[in-house]
Amino acid sequence: MVASTTVQAPSAWSPLRVRAFRALWIAQLFSLIGTWMQTVGAQWLLVDEPNAAALVGLVQTAAMLPTLALALPAGALADIVDRRRLLVVVQLFQVAVAVGLVVLAATDRLPPALLLTATFLLGVGTTLTIPAYQTLVGELVGRSEMRSASALNGVAMNLARAVGPAVAGLLIAATGVAAVFALNALSYVIMAVVLLLLRPPPATDVLLPERFTSALIAGTRYVRHSLVVRRMLLRTLLFVVPGAALWALLPLVASARLGLDATGYGLLLGALGIGAVLGATVLGRIVVLLTPNRLVLASSLVFAVGTAVAAWAPTLPVVLVALVPAGLAWLCMLATMNGSLQVFLPAWVRARGLSIYQMVFAGGQALAALGWGLLAEAAGLPAALLAAAALLAAGAVSVVA
Numbered sequence: 001m002v003a004s005t006t007v008q009a010p011s012a013w014s015p016l017r018v019r020a021f022r023a024l025w026i027a028q029l030f031s032l033i034g035t036w037m038q039t040v041g042a043q044w045l046l047v048d049e050p051n052a053a054a055l056v057g058l059v060q061t062a063a064m065l066p067t068l069a070l071a072l073p074a075g076a077l078a079d080i081v082d083r084r085r086l087l088v089v090v091q092l093f094q095v096a097v098a099v100g101l102v103v104l105a106a107t108d109r110l111p112p113a114l115l116l117t118a119t120f121l122l123g124v125g126t127t128l129t130i131p132a133y134q135t136l137v138g139e140l141v142g143r144s145e146m147r148s149a150s151a152l153n154g155v156a157m158n159l160a161r162a163v164g165p166a167v168a169g170l171l172i173a174a175t176g177v178a179a180v181f182a183l184n185a186l187s188y189v190i191m192a193v194v195l196l197l198l199r200p201p202p203a204t205d206v207l208l209p210e211r212f213t214s215a216l217i218a219g220t221r222y223v224r225h226s227l228v229v230r231r232m233l234l235r236t237l238l239f240v241v242p243g244a245a246l247w248a249l250l251p252l253v254a255s256a257r258l259g260l261d262a263t264g265y266g267l268l269l270g271a272l273g274i275g276a277v278l279g280a281t282v283l284g285r286i287v288v289l290l291t292p293n294r295l296v297l298a299s300s301l302v303f304a305v306g307t308a309v310a311a312w313a314p315t316l317p318v319v320l321v322a323l324v325p326a327g328l329a330w331l332c333m334l335a336t337m338n339g340s341l342q343v344f345l346p347a348w349v350r351a352r353g354l355s356i357y358q359m360v361f362a363g364g365q366a367l368a369a370l371g372w373g374l375l376a377e378a379a380g381l382p383a384a385l386l387a388a389a390a391l392l393a394a395g396a397v398s399v400v401a
Contacts, residue, residue, distance in 0.1 A: 013280075015141045015149040020198055024137070027187075027194040029156040034187030035126070036164025037171070038098070039063065041180035042119055044172055045105070046112055055112055060366070062116045066123040067362040071131070075355025076215040078132035079348065083139075084195055086132050091192035094125040098185035106178040130358050131351040138342050138350070139200050147287065147339030151280040154331045158276035162269045219352030228344060229353060233360045236337045238395040239300055240361055241368040243330065245388030246307045248369035252381050253310050253319070264316065271320045275327020283332055292336055293399050299333035300396035302326060304389040311385035334361070 016022045039059060046055040077086060101118050104110040134153075141149045171179045223229050254265035286295060306326025313319045338357065345353040376384035 013148070013152070015145045015152055018141055018145075020200065021137060021140045021149065023194050024133075024140070024198065025152060025156060027191045028133070028153070029160060031187040031191050032156055032160030033164040033167065034184035035122075036160050037168035037180045038101075038119075038122065038184040040165045040168035041105075041172060041177040041184075042115055044168075045110065045115060045177055049112055055116075058116055059119055060369075062119040063123040063126070064362055064366040066120065066127040067130075068359060068366075070124060070127045071355040071359040071362075072216060072219065072352065073212075074128045075131040075352035076212055076219055077128070078135055078351035078355070079219070080212065080215050083132040083136045083351075084198060084200060087129060087136070088192050088195045090125050090128045090132075091188045091195065094122055094188040095185055095192065097121045097125070098181060098188060101181045102178050102185060105176075105181055127358075131355040134338075134342070134354050135351040136200065143343055146342045147335060148280075148284060150338040150342070151283045151331060151335035153338075154335050155277055155280045158273040158327065158331065162266065162273035165269070166266050215352070219349050219356070222349050223353060223356050229341065232337055232341055232344075233357060235296060235399075236334075236357065237360055237364050238398065239296070239303075239333055239392070240364045242388040242391035242395065243303055243307075244365040244368035245372040245385055246303070246310060246326070247365070248372050249376055249381060249385060250310070252376065253385075256381060257310075258316055258319065260316065267316070267320065268323060271323035272327035272330070275324040275329075276331040278324070279328035279331030279335070282328070283335055286332060287336070292340060295332060295336050297396050297399045299329040299336075300392050300399070302329035303333070304392035304396065307385050307392065308389040311382040311389065 016025065042059045046059070049055055097118055101110070101115075104114065137149050137153070138146050168180045171183070223233075250268055251265055254260040254268055258264065260267075290298065303326050306322045306329070309322035310319055313322065338354075341353060341357055342350065372384050372388060375387065379387075
């Protein structure tokens with residue numbers, strides 16, 4: 001079951017009419033592109049190292065591990081301190097780390113251990129950013145626009161996933177990895193400037209001051225005792241764990257199944273990104289026509305079909321056609337979960353609730369990706385993708401069971 005708390009968005013793009021949100025969203029898009037460029041640059045530096053496969057995989061692990069370890073403390077901080085100031089400090093911390101990477105890469109003094117450590121530190125910054133950023137966005141656009149704002153954040157993530165690696169590949173080929181790291185550092189500077197110039201509206205909720213440890217305990221207790229929040233987190237997990245197979249195994253679909261190069265892989269990512277943009281466009285109409293449970297049902301089934309087609313379709317055009325609605329379903333599902341959670345959570349615990357959601361989303365996706373990779377290694381790529389599609393379908397059925 002998913003909470004029936006729905007907010008009918010008059011327009012998918014209406015939050016962009018809020019000047020402060022528009023500036024913040026553009027800065028966030030640039031920052032996400034920089035993050036993907038940073039990931040590609042870090043992986044490229046490791047491809048010629050001994051045990052390259054393991055080291056390349058550790059880049060994602062180093063970036064995601066802080067989310068599992070620090071998401072709840074990050075949410076507690078975002079609930080008890082000034083969010084804008086917290087975000088500015090975090091961006092400046094990431095600027096320092098990113099500039100250090102630029103210098104070390106340019107002077108060829110970046111061994112794998114130091115590169116992975118810096119990647120971990122940037123992941124810490126990202127973890128501290130997410131709950132404060134999402135809560136600040138809710139303050140800027142208002143409760144009635146939260147779902148649309150969540151959808152637009154999903155669009156930014158998918159656009160960055162498609163654009164960042166492509167731009168990084170071109171820059172690395174032309175000038176080297178240091179240029180990629182430099183653009184990532186610049187993206188943090190831009191975000192910090194936008195936040196410094198931002199003037200959020202006065203808070204409408206008067207919150208009692210909390211100590212950090214007490215805030216951690218209170219946030220955990222609230223989620224543990226809230227049946228609605230637990231159901232939304234479980235529904236997210238049931239979608240993300242099997243859904244992670246397509247994202248994790250898509251490079252193998254491109255290379256091993258379809259015989260494509262990096263450009264072809266970019267086309268597959270682009271199809272999912274186009275679907276996400278379409279999802280943001282139609283989400284406002286969908287939430288009027290479908291209850292949250294029916295939207296979850298439809299999204300799960302559509303993503304299951306896209307995953308199954310990727311497992312057996314023999315040609316690129318067929319896979320591309322299937323991935324567009326899959327990207328739409330991914331966006332609609334996660335925007336619904338995130339938006340419903342933001343609307344339901346009380347102001348005093350909102351950032352902590354969102355941080356736990358982020359732990360479930362990112363942690364479930366990261367651990368599941370490893371599991372799907374191992375299954376594909378043991379049973380074959382088509383079998384792993386079909387198993388994921390079956391689990392998605394089973395999760396969809398559980399909505400109406």
